[in-house]
Amino acid sequence: MIKLIVDGKEIEVPPEYTLMQACEAAGAEIPRFCYHERLSIAGNCRMCLVEVKGTPKPVASCAWGVRDCRPGPKGEPPEISTRSPMVKKAREGVMEFLLINHPLDCPICDQGGECDLQDQAMGYGADTSRFAENKRAVEDKYLGVLVKTSMNRCIQCTRCVRFASEICGVPEMGLTGRGEDVEITTYLESALTSELQGNLVDICPVGALTSKPYAFAARPWELGKTQSIDVMDAVGSAIRVDTRGREVMRILPRVNEAVNEEWISDKTRHIVDGLRTQRLDRPYVRENGKLRAATWSEAFAAIAAKLKDVKGERIGAIAGDLAAVEDMFALQDLMTRLGSANLATETTHAFDPSLGRASYIFNPTIAGIEQADALLIIGCNPRKEAAVLNARIRKRWRTGQMKIAVIGDHAELTYKYDYLGAGVDTLSELAAGKQSFADVLKGAKNPIVLVGAGVTARSDGAALLAMAAKLATDIGAIKDGWNGFAVLHSAASSVGALDIGFVPGEGGLTAAQMVGEGALDVMFSLGADEIKLPADAFVVYIGTHGDRGAHRADVILPGAAYTEKSGIYVNTEGRVQIAGRAAFPPGEAREDWAIIRALSDALGATLPYDSLVALRKALTEKVPHLLRIDQIEPADPAALAALARRGGGAIGKAPLLSPIGDFYLTNPIARASAVMAECSRVASGQILTAAE
Amino acid sequence: MAVRRLAPKELQPESFAFTEENLAWAHQQIAKYPPGRQASAVIAIMWRAHEQLGGWITEAAIRAVADLLKMPHIRALEIATFYTMFQLQPVGKKVHVQVCGTTPCRLRGAEDIIKVCQNRIHHEPFHLSDDGNFSWEEVECLGSCVNAPMVMISKDTYEDLTPDNFGKVLDGFASGNFPTPGPQNGRQFSAPEGGPRVLQSVGAPDNDADHGAVQHPVLTDSDAKKPGAAANVQERPSPKPPADDATRKDR
Numbered sequence: 001m002i003k004l005i006v007d008g009k010e011i012e013v014p015p016e017y018t019l020m021q022a023c024e025a026a027g028a029e030i031p032r033f034c035y036h037e038r039l040s041i042a043g044n045c046r047m048c049l050v051e052v053k054g055t056p057k058p059v060a061s062c063a064w065g066v067r068d069c070r071p072g073p074k075g076e077p078p079e080i081s082t083r084s085p086m087v088k089k090a091r092e093g094v095m096e097f098l099l100i101n102h103p104l105d106c107p108i109c110d111q112g113g114e115c116d117l118q119d120q121a122m123g124y125g126a127d128t129s130r131f132a133e134n135k136r137a138v139e140d141k142y143l144g145v146l147v148k149t150s151m152n153r154c155i156q157c158t159r160c161v162r163f164a165s166e167i168c169g170v171p172e173m174g175l176t177g178r179g180e181d182v183e184i185t186t187y188l189e190s191a192l193t194s195e196l197q198g199n200l201v202d203i204c205p206v207g208a209l210t211s212k213p214y215a216f217a218a219r220p221w222e223l224g225k226t227q228s229i230d231v232m233d234a235v236g237s238a239i240r241v242d243t244r245g246r247e248v249m250r251i252l253p254r255v256n257e258a259v260n261e262e263w264i265s266d267k268t269r270h271i272v273d274g275l276r277t278q279r280l281d282r283p284y285v286r287e288n289g290k291l292r293a294a295t296w297s298e299a300f301a302a303i304a305a306k307l308k309d310v311k312g313e314r315i316g317a318i319a320g321d322l323a324a325v326e327d328m329f330a331l332q333d334l335m336t337r338l339g340s341a342n343l344a345t346e347t348t349h350a351f352d353p354s355l356g357r358a359s360y361i362f363n364p365t366i367a368g369i370e371q372a373d374a375l376l377i378i379g380c381n382p383r384k385e386a387a388v389l390n391a392r393i394r395k396r397w398r399t400g401q402m403k404i405a406v407i408g409d410h411a412e413l414t415y416k417y418d419y420l421g422a423g424v425d426t427l428s429e430l431a432a433g434k435q436s437f438a439d440v441l442k443g444a445k446n447p448i449v450l451v452g453a454g455v456t457a458r459s460d461g462a463a464l465l466a467m468a469a470k471l472a473t474d475i476g477a478i479k480d481g482w483n484g485f486a487v488l489h490s491a492a493s494s495v496g497a498l499d500i501g502f503v504p505g506e507g508g509l510t511a512a513q514m515v516g517e518g519a520l521d522v523m524f525s526l527g528a529d530e531i532k533l534p535a536d537a538f539v540v541y542i543g544t545h546g547d548r549g550a551h552r553a554d555v556i557l558p559g560a561a562y563t564e565k566s567g568i569y570v571n572t573e574g575r576v577q578i579a580g581r582a583a584f585p586p587g588e589a590r591e592d593w594a595i596i597r598a599l600s601d602a603l604g605a606t607l608p609y610d611s612l613v614a615l616r617k618a619l620t621e622k623v624p625h626l627l628r629i630d631q632i633e634p635a636d637p638a639a640l641a642a643l644a645r646r647g648g649g650a651i652g653k654a655p656l657l658s659p660i661g662d663f664y665l666t667n668p669i670a671r672a673s674a675v676m677a678e679c680s681r682v683a684s685g686q687i688l689t690a691a692e
Numbered sequence: 693m694a695v696r697r698l699a700p701k702e703l704q705p706e707s708f709a710f711t712e713e714n715l716a717w718a719h720q721q722i723a724k725y726p727p728g729r730q731a732s733a734v735i736a737i738m739w740r741a742h743e744q745l746g747g748w749i750t751e752a753a754i755r756a757v758a759d760l761l762k763m764p765h766i767r768a769l770e771i772a773t774f775y776t777m778f779q780l781q782p783v784g785k786k787v788h789v790q791v792c793g794t795t796p797c798r799l800r801g802a803e804d805i806i807k808v809c810q811n812r813i814h815h816e817p818f819h820l821s822d823d824g825n826f827s828w829e830e831v832e833c834l835g836s837c838v839n840a841p842m843v844m845i846s847k848d849t850y851e852d853l854t855p856d857n858f859g860k861v862l863d864g865f866a867s868g869n870f871p872t873p874g875p876q877n878g879r880q881f882s883a884p885e886g887g888p889r890v891l892q893s894v895g896a897p898d899n900d901a902d903h904g905a906v907q908h909p910v911l912t913d914s915d916a917k918k919p920g921a922a923a924n925v926q927e928r929p930s931p932k933p934p935a936d937d938a939t940r941k942d943r
Contacts, residue, residue, distance in 0.1 A: 165764075174766035176773040181695040187765040188698075188751070 169414025236571030274673030281587025312339025324567025350461025356639025380452020
């Protein structure tokens, strides 16, 4: 530890700290533009100048290590002052230079109100300019669908350049030219290819990079802000939903070190317009082959009439990717009352929750990736299945302390890896120790075996999962204090469904069996849009968007999207999180649990809860760990031994390819979004040019 | 200095390929650096491409250099636009004149040299002359301030210029009767104009009745032009690596 005196206050900090970190530890506030704690240090904006006693000039605190500070002549600790007249004058000088070429267009700038330059100019800016010459003019650049540029405002902090190459792993942005003529651009203004490019807007300290879809839409001070959880993938990124009136205007990341740090994927951020379009805002009933708008009571009556003579085993329910735990719990309850054990989700058929929780969650935890030293990715494209988690893998890989190998897609993942092969054969070779990476895994202290949708979405997923669990056990990935068996789910509802046992019960049908011809008479679909529903069953669709599921439905009950209800989601690591309600469902749409509750009444199988609180009480009585928000219930690794022992089933020879074809169009909200469609078009167009 | 942009599309060739000789040379350069650090060779290799293309770098060449060094295209573009020695648009087929316009040359008449360029080549810098053989630009100090004003043409400097003798230099390039690089007014390198002025008696024992010692230069022109030893040969043997630190306490 090194002793320092900051503004007369003595503190001790670790020797690897920079002066800025030391000053912040002492409670001093240091203004900055180019410095960002998750990026490399550039030291080019000079806003963070502080005075170090004994140095003739102010020093840039972000780029000055505390161990480089000299003690005083008698060995007294170095003295730093962050509020001296010299510091104030130096920072005012820097600010004056920054403002020389910065346009005075704050009233029409989208960054207005949340702009670092604006805020800091309040502290260090002069009221007038001494600069009488012309300001510099820079052409705006095209950076793709999501990032709008206004390059006159750029202060060349190069945060975006560092973010693109360090966090995104796509070194596409750069600073061309020199001196006064430097410009931020991509190579010949090609569109960015990262799934995290939306974060560029957050990282830009001024209004040079702003959100294109959100351009000129709202001001930050007129927005209501709701803390919530993302459901686009199973990572459960922390988000803030900004609303104006009833409308969701934008989605921003919140800091959650354990999950998403401060990044979110583009799908998380920019599906906002999908929440407005294609919405189901009233019940529909199919009559003579055509859907007709109906009232709630008509819709319920139609369902009750259909269900009257149907036996329990001829009824089934499938939950979709975006369903909250409460909704699934209520539906499960209703199905039990109707005498049916046919429960399934679209994505979890490979798992058996009776084995134990460790068999279906991301045991090492997302933050735990940073302790891993070997990673085997089986049947997964983490860049598409969980872009933020992929950034975490890349973060660990950049330290040079983790070796990565992949079985499955040979995709560009933004980090280097050993490509072992595509198929099941490679996996068995690895398990038999015939691949050289087997030794790496065995020698590793904290290895991770990551299993993705390329395994779990297959019909022989259960057998493959057992094989992966056996591999993880054999290489010693499961030991005291470390469980390296990691399942990366692709849907936000998956772990929640498994936690509450939303799986086929005794003699129940699986999802694949339910959608088979003639298997069911009545099917309840809780937003199941990725699966082909049977042609001959009577389908009741509870969902939000006029997507595949609604097209096939016989009765449509309009539900609430994830921003319109409070719901519990369990992310892939088993972390229980709660999404907040930011807006209200459109039209006559209602929250899903309330629909199921009302329907149960109409069917004569009334559920015993009248409020969300009562529902949660019933839920947590049955599954107590759902009460512990933001925590991960420790999972007993014995489940993996059981899973590995079970083995079982024939395994097909098909390659373990990730089922996610288009990152931008994986769920009904994204498919309704024009922005996502445009992203998808640009992304696929790039693949075409690259193939030429 | 203005914003440096790549030449417009219609001037850009479709593709670029190193000649075999240059490619072999490039691989030599890459081999100088440890594996994974091959991007360090970018300036040397880009400069070779610049020479191969006749004095400017095309967009295809920037990409080719980046691909050769396995670096992102934008990183190579950053370098090409940062260093003003890389020309981004076509230059004169025979001559690209870089006129020094920094203070010492300016005080000694660089303005007149620039006027000659404007009259004979093109009014604007970076534009080709009508026959396409000439172009010019103003650059910052090229380090020949003693011989100001001066210009640099390809790798040679032409110094002590006046509008007249600069005109002759250009004539020489135009006709293929190439001028000699160096001072154009007959002086020896950066020695005083009109021959030596000081230390004239040293090494001259003969006496003259009227003037005392006869003036002989210490070095004659031919002496000075004798090639010296190569720069990498040292008179002293190379120093030994430092002995083990005596203050180390662990032994």
